Amino acid sequence: MNPVYYHILHVFSLFVLTAHTFMAFANPLPENRKKTLMITGIAGLLVLVSGFGLQAKLLAGAFPAWLIVKLVCWLGLMALGGIVYRRPQLRGGLAFAALTLILIAIVMVYVRPF
Numbered sequence: 001m002n003p004v005y006y007h008i009l010h011v012f013s014l015f016v017l018t019a020h021t022f023m024a025f026a027n028p029l030p031e032n033r034k035k036t037l038m039i040t041g042i043a044g045l046l047v048l049v050s051g052f053g054l055q056a057k058l059l060a061g062a063f064p065a066w067l068i069v070k071l072v073c074w075l076g077l078m079a080l081g082g083i084v085y086r087r088p089q090l091r092g093g094l095a096f097a098a099l100t101l102i103l104i105a106i107v108m109v110y111v112r113p114f
């Protein structure tokens, strides 16, 4: 498949994952938990699948260190949406953590420090 489709899927599913994670931070009502976890779970899976699609197409299967850092950021971002329903009082800190993880993942792909 043309890597441009993986790029589109990667960025689009990242928007969906980020939007729904921040919707959970803004309004962590228990009745929304199931829907949020379903949407962030599917979007997160699509981020991962498209990310590995890009890795196979653009990096010829190589696994540089910046990609491992992105994987860790992805794992963290996936967890935050679920945590806020159990600890809603922490949502300010969780939102800051989410922004930090997203920033690190973006810096990794554009700067590639290692």
Ligand code: HEM
Binding pocket: 007, 010, 011, 014, 047, 048, 050, 051, 052, 054, 055, 058, 059, 067, 070, 071, 073, 074, 077, 101, 102, 105, 106, 109
């Ligand atoms: C917090 C999570 C993530 C964020 C914010 C993120 C962000 C991005 C962005 C902005 C791009 C550039 C897209 C473009 O230029 O069209 C990109 C590309 C890419 N991402 Fe991610 N990503 C994340 C997670 C992942 C994961 C889990 C993987 C999986 C292994 C991955 C693998 C890749 C690869 C291989 C590329 C293409 C690099 C290239 O152009 O050579 N990303 N990502």
